[in-house]
Amino acid sequence: MINYTDELRKHNLKATPQRLAISDALYINGHMSIEVLYELMLKKFNSISLATIYKNINLMMENSFIQEVKIPNAKSVYELTKTAHSHLVCDSCGEVEDVTIDLDAIIDEAKQISSFKIDKANLVLSGVCKNCQ
Amino acid sequence: MINYTDELRKHNLKATPQRLAISDALYINGHMSIEVLYELMLKKFNSISLATIYKNINLMMENSFIQEVKIPNAKSVYELTKTAHSHLVCDSCGEVEDVTIDLDAIIDEAKQISSFKIDKANLVLSGVCKNCQ
DNA sequence: TATCAAAGGATAAAATTTATCTTTAAAATA
DNA sequence: TATTTTAAAGATAAATTTTATCCTTTGATA
Ligand SMILES: [Mn+2]
Ligand SMILES: [Mn+2]
Ligand SMILES: [Zn+2]
Ligand SMILES: [Zn+2]
Numbered sequence: 001m002i003n004y005t006d007e008l009r010k011h012n013l014k015a016t017p018q019r020l021a022i023s024d025a026l027y028i029n030g031h032m033s034i035e036v037l038y039e040l041m042l043k044k045f046n047s048i049s050l051a052t053i054y055k056n057i058n059l060m061m062e063n064s065f066i067q068e069v070k071i072p073n074a075k076s077v078y079e080l081t082k083t084a085h086s087h088l089v090c091d092s093c094g095e096v097e098d099v100t101i102d103l104d105a106i107i108d109e110a111k112q113i114s115s116f117k118i119d120k121a122n123l124v125l126s127g128v129c130k131n132c133q
Numbered sequence: 134m135i136n137y138t139d140e141l142r143k144h145n146l147k148a149t150p151q152r153l154a155i156s157d158a159l160y161i162n163g164h165m166s167i168e169v170l171y172e173l174m175l176k177k178f179n180s181i182s183l184a185t186i187y188k189n190i191n192l193m194m195e196n197s198f199i200q201e202v203k204i205p206n207a208k209s210v211y212e213l214t215k216t217a218h219s220h221l222v223c224d225s226c227g228e229v230e231d232v233t234i235d236l237d238a239i240i241d242e243a244k245q246i247s248s249f250k251i252d253k254a255n256l257v258l259s260g261v262c263k264n265c266q
Numbered sequence: 267t268a269t270c271a272a273a274g275g276a277t278a279a280a281a282t283t284t285a286t287c288t289t290t291a292a293a294a295t296a
Numbered sequence: 297t298a299t300t301t302t303a304a305a306g307a308t309a310a311a312t313t314t315t316a317t318c319c320t321t322t323g324a325t326a
Contacts, residue, residue: 014323049275070203072255088249099243110258114232116221118260122205125243127251147292182306
């Protein structure tokens with residue numbers, strides 16, 4: 001169990017018990033929806049407000065401490081910010097997994113065939129995970 | 134202005150005036166949010182219900198007549214279903230543009246370094262469009 | 267330890283999406 | 297073409313999701 005006090009402060013976020021617990025939960029579970037995160041936090045803080053979850057998720061996103069992952073046909077999940085990576089989603093069980101793929105070639109190609117100045121790539125691959133196969 | 138009567142029927146959707154107008158709007162504008170689509174439809178049908186927009190968007194998605202495009206830090210947009218392609222989004226003005234890039238190599242790579250069976254790839258590239266540069 | 271801005275909890279309000287019910291109309295059929 | 301049937305439209309209520317407000321509590325700083 002990592003202590004996220006310093007990491008939160010680096011992002012200009014006060015290290016409250018609720019935020020430390022959210023950080024831990026994301027560290028342990030990887031990717032979580034608002035709903036699931038709230039359920040989990042309720043076990044630790046029996047009177048935590050859903051508004052606290054939303055306020056923290058929004059603030060943590062603004063300060064780049066966490067990031068949202070939008071998934072086709074499913075609710076968004078959130079994760080601790082880390083080096084750029086793509087995602088694998090299981091259409092059967094909803095499991096979300098990280099996968100690191102170099103997208104530079106793709107980005108270069110897009111730059112050439114479009115007039116955009118591109119700086120970010122967001123890739124979500126859908127399929128069936130090992131367990132569900 | 135294309136007539137979408139047959140196309141709608143092929144997808145088991147009755148060709149109502151509202152649906153033909155939605156189809157036209159998507160054909161002309163490419164990608165539209167619920168909100169913008171509703172505003173536009175109100176100009177054509179001064180008493181169209183927002184529920185009609187939602188019901189049609191949902192049904193058209195179920196029948197694969199249209200598809201949702203989830204965009205980072207923005208509301209979803211919808212488009213007529215066409216051959217698989219990726220998207221460019223302008224961080225400045227929100228413009229969404231199609232771009233066709235072959236993702237097979239990427240998918241193969243992901244297959245090798247993961248235990249997933251992958252069948253779809255969803256790529257959204259963010260940057261700045263020509264106009265906003 | 268005292269101070270203060272920020273965060274938490276409770277809850278209201280707003281925004282978004284879905285459900286229900288009645289009327290209307292598209293499409294199939296006679 | 298007229299009739300029949302079934303699905304869709306419109307109106308609106310309800311549910312769900314997200315944000316705002318207000319007061320209390322607490323983390324960070326000195
Ligand atoms: Mn991830
Ligand atoms: Mn498109
Ligand atoms: Zn699975
Ligand atoms: Zn632009």
